[in-house]
Amino acid sequence: MTQDWLEAARERVRVFAQYDRAFDERTDVVVVGSGPCGAVSAYELAAAGHDVILLEEGPPFTVRDFELDGNLSMTRTMREGGLRMTRGTMMPTMQAIALGGGSLVNSAICVRPPDAVFDRWATGFDLERTDRAQLDPHFDAISKFLSIAPTPDAVQGRRNLLFRDACDAMGVSSEPIERNVKGCRGSGECFTGCRSRAKQSMDVSYIPAALRAGARVFTSVQVQQIRHSGRRVTGVSGQVVAPFSGGSGRGRSHRFRIEAKAVVLAAGCTATPILLKHSDNLANASGQVGENLQFHPGAAIAGVFSEAVDPQFGATQGYQSLAFLDEGFKLETLWAPPSLLAVRIPGFGLELKAHLAELSHVAIWDAFASCNRSYGTVRARRGTMDPRIHWTFHPEDVSILVRALWVLAELFFAAGARKILPGVHGLAPEMHSLDEARPLQRERVRASDLVCGGNHTFSSTRMHGDPRHGVVGEDGRCHDLDNLYIADTGIMPRSPAVNPMLTCMALAHRLAPHVAEQL
Amino acid sequence: MITGFLLIALLIVVYRRTVSSYPPAAQGLAVLHRGEACFIESAAEVMFPGGAGLSVAGVDARLPHYIDRHLSALPRLKRIQIRALFAVFEHLTLIFPGDEPGGRRRFSKLSAASRVSVLERLEKHSNLLVRLLFMALRAVLVLGYLGHPANLHDLGVAPFEIELGVSDAELLFPRIGGLVSSIGFELSDRTDPQQLGPLDANGPRHRAYARSSRDSR
Numbered sequence: 001m002t003q004d005w006l007e008a009a010r011e012r013v014r015v016f017a018q019y020d021r022a023f024d025e026r027t028d029v030v031v032v033g034s035g036p037c038g039a040v041s042a043y044e045l046a047a048a049g050h051d052v053i054l055l056e057e058g059p060p061f062t063v064r065d066f067e068l069d070g071n072l073s074m075t076r077t078m079r080e081g082g083l084r085m086t087r088g089t090m091m092p093t094m095q096a097i098a099l100g101g102g103s104l105v106n107s108a109i110c111v112r113p114p115d116a117v118f119d120r121w122a123t124g125f126d127l128e129r130t131d132r133a134q135l136d137p138h139f140d141a142i143s144k145f146l147s148i149a150p151t152p153d154a155v156q157g158r159r160n161l162l163f164r165d166a167c168d169a170m171g172v173s174s175e176p177i178e179r180n181v182k183g184c185r186g187s188g189e190c191f192t193g194c195r196s197r198a199k200q201s202m203d204v205s206y207i208p209a210a211l212r213a214g215a216r217v218f219t220s221v222q223v224q225q226i227r228h229s230g231r232r233v234t235g236v237s238g239q240v241v242a243p244f245s246g247g248s249g250r251g252r253s254h255r256f257r258i259e260a261k262a263v264v265l266a267a268g269c270t271a272t273p274i275l276l277k278h279s280d281n282l283a284n285a286s287g288q289v290g291e292n293l294q295f296h297p298g299a300a301i302a303g304v305f306s307e308a309v310d311p312q313f314g315a316t317q318g319y320q321s322l323a324f325l326d327e328g329f330k331l332e333t334l335w336a337p338p339s340l341l342a343v344r345i346p347g348f349g350l351e352l353k354a355h356l357a358e359l360s361h362v363a364i365w366d367a368f369a370s371c372n373r374s375y376g377t378v379r380a381r382r383g384t385m386d387p388r389i390h391w392t393f394h395p396e397d398v399s400i401l402v403r404a405l406w407v408l409a410e411l412f413f414a415a416g417a418r419k420i421l422p423g424v425h426g427l428a429p430e431m432h433s434l435d436e437a438r439p440l441q442r443e444r445v446r447a448s449d450l451v452c453g454g455n456h457t458f459s460s461t462r463m464h465g466d467p468r469h470g471v472v473g474e475d476g477r478c479h480d481l482d483n484l485y486i487a488d489t490g491i492m493p494r495s496p497a498v499n500p501m502l503t504c505m506a507l508a509h510r511l512a513p514h515v516a517e518q519l
Numbered sequence: 520m521i522t523g524f525l526l527i528a529l530l531i532v533v534y535r536r537t538v539s540s541y542p543p544a545a546q547g548l549a550v551l552h553r554g555e556a557c558f559i560e561s562a563a564e565v566m567f568p569g570g571a572g573l574s575v576a577g578v579d580a581r582l583p584h585y586i587d588r589h590l591s592a593l594p595r596l597k598r599i600q601i602r603a604l605f606a607v608f609e610h611l612t613l614i615f616p617g618d619e620p621g622g623r624r625r626f627s628k629l630s631a632a633s634r635v636s637v638l639e640r641l642e643k644h645s646n647l648l649v650r651l652l653f654m655a656l657r658a659v660l661v662l663g664y665l666g667h668p669a670n671l672h673d674l675g676v677a678p679f680e681i682e683l684g685v686s687d688a689e690l691l692f693p694r695i696g697g698l699v700s701s702i703g704f705e706l707s708d709r710t711d712p713q714q715l716g717p718l719d720a721n722g723p724r725h726r727a728y729a730r731s732s733r734d735s736r
Contacts, residue, residue: 003706009691010699017698060692063683068725071589071662081593083600090651099692154717183713186720187679197684198712208687219692243695244592312676313720338676339665343658348566348638352657356665357572360675425650448647 009211016059016220019240022254027053027216028519030236030260032223032275035101036501037487037508038266039206040142044512045264046213050519053258054215055236057222058097059243060203061104066193070337073192076244077105080386086454088376089393089447091297093454095268099219100203102268103501107190107317108179108199109332110148111498112139114325125493126465129474138506145209146180146200148502155186157314159363162305163333164319166415172407174321177332180205181315188335190316221256222385226263226279226484233282233484235259261519262483264476266508269293269457269490270387273378276461278385283478288471289461293376293391294495296456298368299401300334301408302345303417309363311335325370325497328397329404331411334366344451346421346429355421365411367404368455370495371397378460391454393447401452402445409437425449456500461490476511483518487511541627545583550590554627555602556583558609559660561627565634566660575669577660585663601659608656615640668728677728679718685710 031042034056042054058077059065067073074082079095086093096102118131142148153161156176167174180200190199197204211217224238237257265272273290276282283289314335321331335341338359345355376391405422409431412420419432422440426449431437464470467479472491478484487508489500496503544553551559559582567577590598609626616622617633626634641653664670671677685708693701723729 006690006706010702013691013699015693015697015699017693017696059695060688062689062692062694063685065695068678068727069666071666072592075589075592081597083593083597099688157720183711183715185681185712185715185718187681187718189678195681195683196712196715197686197688197710203688203692204686208691211691245594308675310675310720312679313718338671338674339662342661342665345661348642348657349568349635350570352661353567353570353573356670356674 005212009208012211012214012216014216014218016240016243019220019254022256024257024259025053026259027051028260029053029262029264029515030055030258031264031266032236033101033266033268033271033488034099034202034207034217035096035266035268035488036103036202036505037489038264039100039103039202039210040505040508041264041266041487041512041515042215043206043210043213044509045515046210046215048512048516050516052210052215053260054207054210054217055221055223055258056099056217056219057241058099059219060099061193063193063195063197066195068189068192070192070340073105073337074340077193084389086295086376086389086391088390091295091391091393091452091454093295093389093457095270095457099217100201100207103180103201104193104203105191106501107315108181108201109317109320109499110143110146110178110180110502111320111322113496113498113503114322116326117497121493125463125470127463127474127493128465130463135503135506135510138509139502141509142502142505146205147182148178148180150176150178151181151184151315151318152176155184155315156318157186157188157311158309159311159335160314160318160333162309162363162415163365163411166411167321169414170411172321172411173323174319177315177317177320179315184315186314188312188314188316189337191336191340223267223275224278224385226265226275226282227257228279228282228481228484231480231482233260233263233481236263262485262515264485264487264511264515266487268488269460270378270389271385272486272488272490273460274380274385274387277380283461283471283480283484285480286464286468286470288464288469290378292459292462292494293378293389294371294374294458295376295391295454296368296495297371297374297393297397297401297452298366298455299405299423299450299452300344300364300366301405301412301423302341302362302364302421303412303415304358304419304421305361305363305416306418308360310360311362311364312338322498324404324407327403328372328400329367329369330498331365331367331404331408334364344423346423363417365408367401367408369397369401369404370497371400372495373397393452395447398445398447398450401450402440406437406440409440410434413437423451456489458489458492458496458500459494461486462493463491464493475514476507477514485511485515548583548587550598551583551587554609555605558605558627559583559586559663561634562608562656563660563664565631565638566657567664573670573673575667575673577664580664580667580670582660582663585666586659589662604652604655604659607652611641612637672724672728677724680723680725681718682710682715684712
């Protein structure tokens with residue numbers, strides 16, 4: 001990379017402070033959303049020689065913009081200040097608003113789903129070209145670009161290695177998590193932004209590459225409408241929004257309009273349906289836009305050990321077990337900003353402080369469930385681009401997650417934990433042995449008894465071979481339109497059973513040549 | 520006439536309960552009014568009493584200032600929701616009175632023992648909505664309490680002191696609010712974390728956290 005390149009690339013970047021009037025642009029492809037799927041799409045299309053504009057509603061964060069405080073960081077990087085909740089079964093769910101999208105503040109987990117996932121997709125959704133073998137070249141390309149590799153032992157830290165040892169002791173398979181990270185130092189702060197810039201989030205990887213290939217990147221712009229005529233879209237329009245304005249109309253200033261030969265929507269599983277609905281209910285002949293919403297609800301157990309665990313050190317999520325995917329759940333290690341973790345510690349007063357005082361002896365392991373019986377919807381809210389998310393946790397899926405908590409309890413005691421804090425209402429707040437944890441097996445636990453987080457979202461604009469039942473086909477193109485594509489987790493027909501980032505990037509990688517063919 | 524008299528009497532009661540006799544708020548609050556700040560301090564006092572291994576007690580953790588900063592950064596609707604939560608708790612004593620004569624006074628006017636008993640009942644209440652209210656309040660307070668750098672440092676979970684990286688993002692994008700022309704980095708500034716190696720688990724923690732911990736002693 002040369003200084004000339006850098007100067008030229010900077011000229012193709014627009015940030016909030018630069019917008020002083022309304023503007024119009026014209027391009028080959030406009031990509032809406034700069035998260036993993038949008039960034040891959042933008043790069044692949046720009047690298048193929050097409051004129052590309054990548055739009056992002058949030059601002060770019062440099063390392064000096066990161067907040068060390070977990071709560072304040074979340075307020076700045078997440079939609080609705082990190083306080084978005086589902087209705088129905090109430091559960092917090094987070095979607096990022098920043099250049100690079102969720103990759104800026106996730107723990108960089110890259111997992112390829114097992115064959116069985118694609119088999120279910122193929123048979124249930126009339127898909128012929130979406131199997132593991134045909135996606136592997138796309139997985140490989142992404143993996144190579146992002147240097148995806150297993151987390152090395154040197155940065156696992158004790159809390160991750162305890163999980164490995166527990167799995168070994170119980171004869172459960174486990175493996176270091178593969179991540180898009182180069183030179184992890186083990187600072188345990190993936191969720192607030194990697195200060196050493198080891199994490200290959202989109203803003204340090206695919207987006208600079210797209211700029212290098214000639215793409216333009218406009219930040220702080222909220223797309224509010226997809227312009228269309230007949231079976232073709234003609235571009236997008238919207239408004240400039242100030243950073244941290246909530247993205248819901250406050251702080252709005254200049255309008256913009258971009259004409260394009262093709263539009264790729266990668267705004268995310270909860271934003272893309274809203275955009276389609278705001279655009280005259282576009283691409284919705286099937287009636288599936290905003291339907292079929294799935295989550296990976298996750299719950300965690302804190303284990304307290306006699307020896308110090310020093311949990312701040314180590315990869316945020318370094319170890320996992322895929323041994324229970326057939327049962328419908330995945331196990332992982334977890335660390336997050338302590339203030340966010342402490343929110344789920346029980347009690348108050350001296351009891352709460354006593355729990356807090358044990359934090360340096362705590363390891364936290366979590367489970368998330370595939371939840372293939374639990375569905376929801378994404379609906380537009382009046383006067384805002386924020387969604388109203390409704391989702392109901394099916395009792396059988398609740399049972400799967402509770403079963404996962406029981407396995408975690410077994411693992412903690414196999415690792416020598418002194419006690420666990422299961423975080424399940426109605427059960428003892430502390431359990432000192434596996435016998436004390438038995439109620440996790442015996443008692444009927446309801447969704448409202450669990451402290452869940454709504455990780456990963458899918459299927460709100462699902463892919464289906466039959467246009468009557470899905471929004472997009474296998475090439476990511478909307479069935480109803482000739483040049484509108486969707487490239488985010490919304491197109492997954494159902495849960496991929498594992499963390500979705502790599503899969504959605506592979507699907508975006510596969511989509512790019514199809515978009516190019518239309519130009 | 521009687522209706523008017525009753526209305527005036529009602530307004531006086533509401534005024535006395537919601538506005539009057541709050542102490543002046545601390546300096547530097549942009550969003551919170553003095554009643555909210557008073558409520559937060561009274562809740563923090565019983566949520567995080569002194570002792571139990573942490574050098575800073577709830578009343579000394581500057582929670583109103585932290586929460587004020589948090590609220591300032593939130594979208595309007597969320598800010599309203601959190602402020603409504605404070606208002607609900609301040610007056611929930613009308614339904615869940617404290618264990619003392621005059622227990623229906625506002626929460627922040629109750630004795631510490633009464634405030635504890637109110638919170639205990641809310642925490643263990645059979646109604647999910649009541650429990651959720653309690654959990655929401657506790658969450659806001661815990662975030663503020665552990666937002667105090669000295670507490671995280673004392674707990675041994677403060678962020679590490681590390682060299683800030685310079686990646687392509689720092690070369691291409693300005694700090695938030697700045698112009699592209701304000702970018703101060705050049706190609707030669709770029710860093711490679713692969714050259715630095717893993718941190719020492721017992722290595723130094725971020726200087727702001729260490730300093731705050733020393734200052735609070």
